[in-house]
Amino acid sequence: MPSLxxxxxxVSPLFLNGADKNQPELRAASxxxxxxxxxxxxxxxxxxxxxxLWEVEEAVFGSTQHGSQVSVRxxxxxxxxxxxxxxxxxxxxxxxxxxxxxxxxxxxxxxxxKEEDKAxxxxxxxxxxxxxxLPYQASNALLVWLMLGGLGKRSRRMMGALDxxxxxxxxxxxxxxxxxxxxxVLNDVLDTKKLPTLSVxxxxxxxxxxxxxxxxxxxxxxxxxxNIALFSILRSNEFRQHERVFGHAMQGRRASxxxxxxxxxxxxxxxxxxxxxxxxxxxxxxxxxxDFMSRCEKEFNGxxxxxxxxxx
Numbered sequence: 431m432p433s434l435x436x437x438x439x440x441v442s443p444l445f446l447n448g449a450d451k452n453q454p455e456l457r458a459a460s461x462x463x464x465x466x467x468x469x470x471x472x473x474x475x476x477x478x479x480x481x482x483l484w485e486v487e488e489a490v491f492g493s494t495q496h497g498s499q500v501s502v503r504x505x506x507x508x509x510x511x512x513x514x515x516x517x518x519x520x521x522x523x524x525x526x527x528x529x530x531x532x533x534x535x536x537x538x539x540x541x542x543x544k545e546e547d548k549a550x551x552x553x554x555x556x557x558x559x560x561x562x563x564l565p566y567q568a569s570n571a572l573l574v575w576l577m578l579g580g581l582g583k584r585s586r587r588m589m590g591a592l593d594x595x596x597x598x599x600x601x602x603x604x605x606x607x608x609x610x611x612x613x614x615v616l617n618d619v620l621d622t623k624k625l626p627t628l629s630v631x632x633x634x635x636x637x638x639x640x641x642x643x644x645x646x647x648x649x650x651x652x653x654x655x656x657n658i659a660l661f662s663i664l665r666s667n668e669f670r671q672h673e674r675v676f677g678h679a680m681q682g683r684r685a686s687x688x689x690x691x692x693x694x695x696x697x698x699x700x701x702x703x704x705x706x707x708x709x710x711x712x713x714x715x716x717x718x719x720x721d722f723m724s725r726c727e728k729e730f731n732g733x734x735x736x737x738x739x740x741x742x
Contacts, residue, residue: 441591442653443535446582475637523661634706642737646730649698
């Protein structure tokens, strides 16, 4: 039974729960949701034939009519050892106790746990059906998710960041190495020479004409510090008036087109920012998002590693 098993470690507070909102819970369904999202972002960049895309997704991840080729397992390797849980602010960029929203999270508390402490290390397994290879699309989605995304609440605002041992000896040891790695991964799973020229897609994809990824070289001492720096730009005079473009919760729009995450290298945290366009974003709104990314590129001493100047 072919499978892929990796270790995951929390890098920023992970807000993930089931029915009990106050009790963190490891949920394989949430991981599966992320894999399907990034699968569509990758495969949707290759075609605008939605029926064809759905057939491939159904073949890999299943549907109400067909079982999935891939089982997702997400668990604590040592059930007898309690997972580290503490109360953390969902909105660390806000000042004043009254404005902060606290909830329980699976965390990586600085100076409270040793690096080898397994209380915050989890196992993720992708297992295919007996006699079948693990679909390469599932492996690609997993790798891109771990490069660009997160898990749980506020995972588009630097919460739920994860580190993995999937890269082995190839894991980056500097921000420039991280830039090179993400660029290499994207060019591997999305060969730009073979990508068709597509109109604005109906859902977010990583087509380079309709997406952009910026990686910062500026190091932060914590994910919270990086989060505060991100919101100092989002709440600046230039962008505060455009809250709806970034997915303001009170405006009733879909999830934010900005996925802001951090990656940890040594003891430092580096921003990884992704925007993906879909048909509900007008040209002016896409321009605002790109202006924001250019500002972050400057403020975070960053580099556009994907899309960007093609994304118009």
